[in-house]
Amino acid sequence: MTSYDETAGTEDPKSLLGQLRASFDAKSHDETLSVEETLDEMWAERILAGRELSGSAVVAAAADLVIPPQSVRPEARKRMIDAASRALAERRKLNGLLPVLLRTAREASGLTLDTVAAESHLDMNLVASLERGDIRVDLRMDVDTVAAWIHAVPVDRELVVRSLRRSLGVGWTGDSLLAAGVADAPSNADTYVECVLRRLAVIEEQP
Amino acid sequence: MDISELIEQLKRGEDSAGPILVSVLAPRLLGYTAMIAKDLPLADQEIAVENAIERAVVRIDQYDSSKGTFAGWVRGFVRFAVADWRRQYADGAPVELSREVARVGLTTPDSSEDGADDSPPGIEAGVSTLVLALPEVDQLLLRLRYVEVLPHNQIAEQLGITENACRKRLQRVLERLRLLAAADRDFDQYFEGDES
Numbered sequence: 001m002t003s004y005d006e007t008a009g010t011e012d013p014k015s016l017l018g019q020l021r022a023s024f025d026a027k028s029h030d031e032t033l034s035v036e037e038t039l040d041e042m043w044a045e046r047i048l049a050g051r052e053l054s055g056s057a058v059v060a061a062a063a064d065l066v067i068p069p070q071s072v073r074p075e076a077r078k079r080m081i082d083a084a085s086r087a088l089a090e091r092r093k094l095n096g097l098l099p100v101l102l103r104t105a106r107e108a109s110g111l112t113l114d115t116v117a118a119e120s121h122l123d124m125n126l127v128a129s130l131e132r133g134d135i136r137v138d139l140r141m142d143v144d145t146v147a148a149w150i151h152a153v154p155v156d157r158e159l160v161v162r163s164l165r166r167s168l169g170v171g172w173t174g175d176s177l178l179a180a181g182v183a184d185a186p187s188n189a190d191t192y193v194e195c196v197l198r199r200l201a202v203i204e205e206q207p
Numbered sequence: 208m209d210i211s212e213l214i215e216q217l218k219r220g221e222d223s224a225g226p227i228l229v230s231v232l233a234p235r236l237l238g239y240t241a242m243i244a245k246d247l248p249l250a251d252q253e254i255a256v257e258n259a260i261e262r263a264v265v266r267i268d269q270y271d272s273s274k275g276t277f278a279g280w281v282r283g284f285v286r287f288a289v290a291d292w293r294r295q296y297a298d299g300a301p302v303e304l305s306r307e308v309a310r311v312g313l314t315t316p317d318s319s320e321d322g323a324d325d326s327p328p329g330i331e332a333g334v335s336t337l338v339l340a341l342p343e344v345d346q347l348l349l350r351l352r353y354v355e356v357l358p359h360n361q362i363a364e365q366l367g368i369t370e371n372a373c374r375k376r377l378q379r380v381l382e383r384l385r386l387l388a389a390a391d392r393d394f395d396q397y398f399e400g401d402e403s
Contacts, residue, residue: 020344024368024376040381047334047388048353054274054335059346063355064278066365069234070241076253080233083257084225087264091220 013062020062094159098146101163103131105155120152137167139192147199164196165189210277217267228260232281236260239282242361244289251292258291259284279355286356337387345380352377 037045072080093104106116113131117124122145129135130149137146150160168189186192208227216224233256240252247255263270263281270280338346351357363373 016343020347021366023344024372040378044381051331051334053338053354055346059343060276060279062347063350064276067235068238070238072233072237080229080257080260081226083261084228084264087261088220088222088225090265095220
């Protein structure tokens with residue numbers, strides 16, 4: 001697979017741009033077209049405009065070079081950095097522990113704690129405590145509860161699994177002495193995640 | 208730092224990646240905005256870039272380096288921001304949002320009513336195949352006009368040629384492309400009779 005960003009560094013888009021410039025001869029400068037849009041131009045607007053054309057990497061990189069840089073005013077630069085920082089903060093939430101992810105996703109979807117509690121058949125106070133981190137998500141946490149909570153919040157499953165693993169990694173991680181009384185609990189993060197995914201599959205099969 | 212490393216930092220949400228991203232991309236994004244939206248006041252061009260940067264970082268997981276350059280991908284968000292600006296503030300200006308929305312992976316509340324692209328599956332690949340049959344210099348010209356949506360006069364200015372020369376040359380490229388399209392039965396069948 002071609003990585004356009006890498007290829008752009010190893011091929012020579014400048015040379016292609018030079019070839020394009022050189023390909024215009026003196027004659028082509030004198031020719032004129034009518035002001036009105038030609039049939040071919042109309043056809044191209046319909047067929048080409050806005051499409052994601054895959055092409056050679058050097059062409060894409062040469063297109064980058066045609067765009068001239070323009071100096072950015074310091075105050076605008078600051079606002080752009082602030083905008084990037086806001087977006088990065090959102091990303092950190094998505095890369096965080098499970099309670100942070102599920103709360104962020106719930107709020108982004110406009111769901112209330114009530115709705116999540118009703119959908120998951122969990123007590124609203126329990127959902128609130130889970131979101132606040134008052135109750136830790138670790139290997140001792142009931143798998144059915146975690147699966148029901150996840151099911152009630154619309155969020156990318158891959159992100160959920162990553163966040164769940166992180167939560168399991170920082171919480172109780174299966175010390176055998178502490179396991180007394182929870183003998184049937186999954187013994188490690190991998191098993192726990194598998195159990196949650198199996199339970200989620202069961203929930204999602206239910207009408 | 209190379210681009211792929213910067214992208215990984217952005218994906219991880221590292222705060223230090225923000226200023227680097229702005230340093231690397233903002234000058235050309237602003238230059239690009241000035242090319243496609245000369246009528247916008249500078250402050251609004253800057254806001255378009257600001258919005259584009261924010262949207263790109265939020266959706267960085269969707270960037271696929273096998274489909275184009277990172278800078279090219281972010282320019283899609285600039286086009287979206289400019290179209291959005293026109294829709295909000297410039298009464299009557301023609302706006303074609305649907306394809307841009309689809310291309311940069313955005314959804315808007317009204318995107319379903321915005322006129323989705325009704326091309327059959329695979330038509331994008333078909334168009335790409337036709338374009339790939341052209342010499343690279345011609346591909347570049349088509350990309351500048353129809354993917355980057357640069358006006359003829361802006362392309363001409365950057366290439367150091369006249370606007371007439373630019374348009375005439377594009378006209379010849381399009382004639383060649385239409386011949387190729389006419390020879391492609393599937394392609395021709397889909398678009399047959401759909402011309403003015």
